Amino acid sequence: MTDPDPERPNPSDGQDARKAAREAGQAARTLFRQLVFLLVTGLRSLMRGLVGAGRAMGRASGPVVSGLRSRLSSRPIATHGGRAGPTTVNALPGGGQTGSSPRLGWSARLRTRPYLVAGLAIIALPLVFLAGLVLYSFATLPPLGGVVPEGGQRALTVEADDGRVFATRGAFQGQKLTAADMPAHLAQAVVAIEDRRFYSHWGVDPRGLVRALWRNTVSGGVREGASTITQQYVRLTSLTQEKTLRRKIQEAFLAFRVESTMSKEDILLGYLNTAYFGAGAYGIDAASRRYFGKGAKALTLPEAAMLAGLVRAPSQLAPTRNFGGAKERADIVLQTMVETGAISAAEADTARAQTITLRTPPETPPGTNYFLDMVAADAKRLSDTPGDVTLRTTLNLDLQSLAEGVVARRLDAEGAKKKASQGAMVVLNKEGAIVAMVGGRDYEDSQFNRATQAKRQAGSLFKLFVYLTAYEKGLTPETVLVDRPIQIGDWEPQNASGRFRGAVPLRTAFAQSINTIAAQLADEIGMASVIQTARKLGVTSDLPDVPSLALGSAEVSLLEMTRAYASVLAGAQPLDTYGVHAIRGTGPDPLYLRPDAKPATPLPGDSRAMMLDSLQAVVDSGTGRAARIANLAVGGKTGTTQDYRDAWFVGVTPDLVVGVWIGNDDNSSMNKVGGGDLPAAIFKDFMQRANTQMASRRKRPSAARAEPAPAKDPIVAGALRGVPEVIDTGTLSFRGRTVRLLGVDGERGALARQLARYLRRREVVCAQAANGGTEDAAPQGLRCQIDGDDLASLILTAGGARASEDAPSDLLAAEEQARSERAGLWRRER
Numbered sequence: 001m002t003d004p005d006p007e008r009p010n011p012s013d014g015q016d017a018r019k020a021a022r023e024a025g026q027a028a029r030t031l032f033r034q035l036v037f038l039l040v041t042g043l044r045s046l047m048r049g050l051v052g053a054g055r056a057m058g059r060a061s062g063p064v065v066s067g068l069r070s071r072l073s074s075r076p077i078a079t080h081g082g083r084a085g086p087t088t089v090n091a092l093p094g095g096g097q098t099g100s101s102p103r104l105g106w107s108a109r110l111r112t113r114p115y116l117v118a119g120l121a122i123i124a125l126p127l128v129f130l131a132g133l134v135l136y137s138f139a140t141l142p143p144l145g146g147v148v149p150e151g152g153q154r155a156l157t158v159e160a161d162d163g164r165v166f167a168t169r170g171a172f173q174g175q176k177l178t179a180a181d182m183p184a185h186l187a188q189a190v191v192a193i194e195d196r197r198f199y200s201h202w203g204v205d206p207r208g209l210v211r212a213l214w215r216n217t218v219s220g221g222v223r224e225g226a227s228t229i230t231q232q233y234v235r236l237t238s239l240t241q242e243k244t245l246r247r248k249i250q251e252a253f254l255a256f257r258v259e260s261t262m263s264k265e266d267i268l269l270g271y272l273n274t275a276y277f278g279a280g281a282y283g284i285d286a287a288s289r290r291y292f293g294k295g296a297k298a299l300t301l302p303e304a305a306m307l308a309g310l311v312r313a314p315s316q317l318a319p320t321r322n323f324g325g326a327k328e329r330a331d332i333v334l335q336t337m338v339e340t341g342a343i344s345a346a347e348a349d350t351a352r353a354q355t356i357t358l359r360t361p362p363e364t365p366p367g368t369n370y371f372l373d374m375v376a377a378d379a380k381r382l383s384d385t386p387g388d389v390t391l392r393t394t395l396n397l398d399l400q401s402l403a404e405g406v407v408a409r410r411l412d413a414e415g416a417k418k419k420a421s422q423g424a425m426v427v428l429n430k431e432g433a434i435v436a437m438v439g440g441r442d443y444e445d446s447q448f449n450r451a452t453q454a455k456r457q458a459g460s461l462f463k464l465f466v467y468l469t470a471y472e473k474g475l476t477p478e479t480v481l482v483d484r485p486i487q488i489g490d491w492e493p494q495n496a497s498g499r500f501r502g503a504v505p506l507r508t509a510f511a512q513s514i515n516t517i518a519a520q521l522a523d524e525i526g527m528a529s530v531i532q533t534a535r536k537l538g539v540t541s542d543l544p545d546v547p548s549l550a551l552g553s554a555e556v557s558l559l560e561m562t563r564a565y566a567s568v569l570a571g572a573q574p575l576d577t578y579g580v581h582a583i584r585g586t587g588p589d590p591l592y593l594r595p596d597a598k599p600a601t602p603l604p605g606d607s608r609a610m611m612l613d614s615l616q617a618v619v620d621s622g623t624g625r626a627a628r629i630a631n632l633a634v635g636g637k638t639g640t641t642q643d644y645r646d647a648w649f650v651g652v653t654p655d656l657v658v659g660v661w662i663g664n665d666d667n668s669s670m671n672k673v674g675g676g677d678l679p680a681a682i683f684k685d686f687m688q689r690a691n692t693q694m695a696s697r698r699k700r701p702s703a704a705r706a707e708p709a710p711a712k713d714p715i716v717a718g719a720l721r722g723v724p725e726v727i728d729t730g731t732l733s734f735r736g737r738t739v740r741l742l743g744v745d746g747e748r749g750a751l752a753r754q755l756a757r758y759l760r761r762r763e764v765v766c767a768q769a770a771n772g773g774t775e776d777a778a779p780q781g782l783r784c785q786i787d788g789d790d791l792a793s794l795i796l797t798a799g800g801a802r803a804s805e806d807a808p809s810d811l812l813a814a815e816e817q818a819r820s821e822r823a824g825l826w827r828r829e830r
Contacts, residue, residue, distance in 0.1 A: 155280060155388040156376060157360075160397045161435070161581070166787070167364040167372055168279065172388060174286030174296075176273050179265055181297040186284070187268060188342035189301075189308035193333045195229040196340055199264055203230045203255030230255045233271040272296075277310045278318030291319050293359030302351040305337070306330035319358055323763060324722035324735050327356070365762060365787065367404040370439025370449045371395055375579045383583045383591040392582040394433035397787065398693045403427060403436040405758075405798060406685040409823065410678055411441060411662075412754060419664070419671045420647075420678060424450035425686070426562045426659045431597070432575045435656070450661065455541060455555035459675070460513045460623075461639030461648045462552035464564065465534040467510050467614060470521050471607040472533070477507035477614055481517050488547040493519040496640070510614045511622025513638060515551055522550035536601070537564035538574030552639060558648075562659030565637070565650045568615075569657055571608050572600035615652055626680035627651055629687055636683070638675025645669055649679035651687065655694065658683050685823075689797075720782070721765040726756040729801040730792075732764065732784070739766050741792045742781030743807030747825060751800045762786055799824015 155170040191198045197205050205228050227235070234254040258267060277287035287307050288296040299307070309329035310317050319326040334348040343351075364372070375393050383389070407423045415421060427436035439449035448454070471477075483501040486493065493515045501514065509517035522530055530550065531543045541556045543549060559577065567575040576597060583592035615635030618624040623638040632653060639648030647662045647670065660679040663670065720739065724732035730746025732739045746752070766784040784791040795801050796814035802825070803815040819826050 154386060155286075156379060157388070157390040158372060158375065159390060159392045160395050161393065161433075162397075163392070164397060164788075165360055166395075166397055167368060168290070168360060169364075169372065169376060170280055170388075172279075172281045172286035172290045174281070174283050174289055177269060177283070177285050177296050179269060181285075181295070182269065182272070183297065183299055183304060185301045185337075185343070186272075186296065186299055186304040186308070188337055188340075189304045189333050190268070190272065190311070191229070192336040192340045192342055193308050194232070194311060196336075198229050198268070201228060203259040204228060204252050227251070228255065229271050230258055230267055233267055233274065234258055236274045237270070275311055276314050277307060278314030279320050290360060291358055292356075300351075300354065301343070301347070302330060302334075302354045302356055305333040305351065306356060309333045319356075320360060320763075321761060322723060323358070330356075365401075365404075366443045366760065367438060368395065368400060369443040369447070370451065371400070371434070371437040371579065373439075373447070373449060374434075374437070374452060378578075378580050379583055382580060385585060385591055387585055389591065390584045391580055392584070394435055394579050394581060395437075396435040398789075399427060399436040399690055401787070401789070402689055402693065403438050403686055406682050407438050407660075408441065408754070408758075409798060410682050410685065412750070414678065417671065418673050418678065419669070420662050420673050421664050422450060422662070423678075423682070424454070424558050424661045425682070426451050426559050427686075427690075428562055428566045428575075428577060428657045429655065430566070430570050430657075432563070432566060432570070432577045434577060434579045446665070448665075450665075451558045451659075453557070454661075455557055456646045456661065456663065457641045458552035458554065458556050458561060459639035459641040459646060459648060460515075460518075460552055461561055461637055461650060461675070462534075462549070462554065462556075463510065463513070463518045464568070464611070464637060465530050465537070465539075466518050466522050466525075466550050467506065468537075468568070468607060468611050469525050469529050469533045470506070471610045472604055473525050473529070475506060475521075477505060477510075477610050477617075479506045480504065481506065481509065481520055483509070483514050483516050486516055486520060488519060488523050491519075491547045493548075493551060507614050507617050508622075510637075511617040511620075513618075513623050518550045519547065523547065534564065536573040537567045538577075539564055552641070558659050558661045561648070562650055562657055565615075565652055565659070566657040568603065568608060568611055569652050571603045571605075573603055574600065576600070612652070619651075623674070623676040624649065624651075624680050626676050627683050627687075629684060629691075632687065632691060634687070636680070638680065640674040643669040644671070644673055647673045647675050647677060647679050649675045649683050651680075651683040653687060653691075656687070656690065658686060689817075720767070721763060723761055724759065724764050726752050726759065728752050729755050729795050730804075732766075734766075739784070740781045741795070742783050743804050743811040744781070744792050744795060745802045745804045747801050751825060755795065755800055759786070764791060797823070799826050801825070 155172040156168065157165055158167040158169070159165050195205070197207065231251050235251055238254055262270075272284040274283065276282055277284070277290075279287075279290055281287040281290040284307060285296040287310070288294060288299055288303070291307070292299070292303055306319065306326055306329070309332065310326065312329075316322060317326045317329055331352055334343070334351055337343045338345050338348050371393075375391060379389065379391055403425050407425055411420065411423055422441055423438065424440060425436065425438040426434065429435055437451055439451045439453075440446055470479075480503050482503050483495070485500065495515050496513070500516070501512075504512075504514065504517065506517070506521075508514075527545050527547065527549060531545060534543060539556060539560050541554060541560065543554045546553065563575060563577050566577075567573050578594065580592070581594050582590050585591050612635055615637060616633065618638065619627050619634045619636050624636045627634055627636055627649065634651055634653055636649060636651035639650075640646070645663060645667055648660065650657065650659045660682050662673060662678045662682075720734055720737070722734045724734050724739070727733055727738065728746030728748045729751050730741045730744035732741070764784050764786050766782040768782065786794070790810075792811055793814045796803055796811055797817055799818040799822075803811050807815075818824055
């Protein structure tokens, strides 16, 4: 059998469809007439049987009635007057007698025997109801192929800046599998686990139906389905997914129809090209490419067994989410293939021993979803070409993980006490690339991106534009103004301290965030000039021309404020921020390559240098002292709004610009949290470790050329992998098997719950320790990795546990870093 090329349009498709529709209509009318005939015939037979039963009962009761009649005729019958008299019996022609009881007909006997009527009704009514339901199901039968599975949005494979794939989105469609492309072991695996009698039944398998009914009855629940592959195929292509008796009847009708018009091979191909295999993959080819990075034609036996096992519960068993469960199910498929004779026991053992390597990452790390929402919209704007695409983004996975961790740790430790429930962070490099983004505390609780979508008052963070404008107009950091009570129209600005300092230079006024000085500057140079400077640096939000704007009364986003500070660092106005380097499709040429940045208007050199000097003074001696880092030049600015509703800090280093916001979604006040408090501390936590990571990071592929990601080394044989449960911060459980992390003495309680939240739905891979210990040597422990990072090192660096006495030197160093930073459990011992 040769199948047409699925990519080439067939001009006869429309004629074939109309011919098939006419045949289906003719068959439907014929089947309808046959059903009506069978129903009428059955009811007529039932009535005849009831009439015959009544007559038989009459004949059987004749002698009894005659005996009763003779006995009654010999007895006196009392009259109404109480006297007895002879009974008068009149002879009738034919030997009958008047006064005797007449023979009762079957209808009369039914009226005198209500229990018989009830019994007949119990039998007849369900049959009539079932017959009516069958007729209704047939009358409303949909056409074959009337349902097209929804593909959803196009599939996106998302890479980090170094080429590592870390997320996928959308529905993967792949290509339609043909008979020539389908491996024999793939068909054998699907038939063995889904429908052993596929090649012998006619669409519906009565034996399978009875077997499933018996097993479900014995188990007390639905343990086994009875749908054949043909029934599943027509349900996917012609019916809805409602679970009703009507749909099952229609499913059976259409299954018979499909079996009469299609070959078994075509039915199996259609099913495999339509079924859902989890993780957004529709069809076997899409699933093969999604999980193993190759077409279905190249599937090995263990890979085919794993895919065949996904059909029953694709969302639960998707290897990217539950690799251990998918592997167990694949072993069951292999055993079933042995039982059906498709493969030998030796072939099954060989397949089980082979290592299955996924070519895509586990479940998307939850924290990256804020960034993914942004770049998905960018990808549609930059290239709306249909089909599956791959995005090379600017995200640095190491910095992203670090950013998520520091925000979560600080809020977990101090958020409740300080009445701060939410935080956001944006990290930009000097070129404007977004290398990390935290849009909130938990994406699963709220998908609202507080880094890009939230508009909040900036407070003193806005003073950047006031002072930069002043420096451009000839003032310097040494220029002296007087901190005193002032009034501009009806507005009287106040300092946060409630005091006035007299004459102060602008550098000190900026470092100490003196409100009256900023108000005087804006009034002197003109608010229109300040707004113009903000626009040049990339602020797009509405900026009302009012005196209070100098103190940040306008509502802005964290991303645009961080962008403005990065523009000062880069000396460009404005700096173009972006999250996508390149977009690739299935062809050899990229669909989009980020062009070289257009020459931006440079900031005047003198004013830029004075602004950077003032920013550094904030950290050295001003409100941002909590952000100081030894041996690193750091500048920045704090921002605090009225009643402590918002706290900001934007920090500037030679390589990165980091913006941090802390507050509450309901705009409620915090417990005296200012920009120099939690935001500055979060910046410091991040930058101390970010510098170390950036110094030691490996050479990255070229994003400009959109080089494909290098293939990851397969996990060593015998590795234990899956999504674990957390017993304590040093002990994990993989489907009942306990694993102790090498060199970690675990902690329970809040720290264990934090680790469980961090590991939620993320795959962990554990292997034997480098000291040669065996898996059974529990005291030795195992080394585990998550997203390529050593899990024990991450836990110890975050202060989630203590290092054990046998810990290697790298883990001891991680514990020492946590001690120095007062992170995690070490905070309690100060």
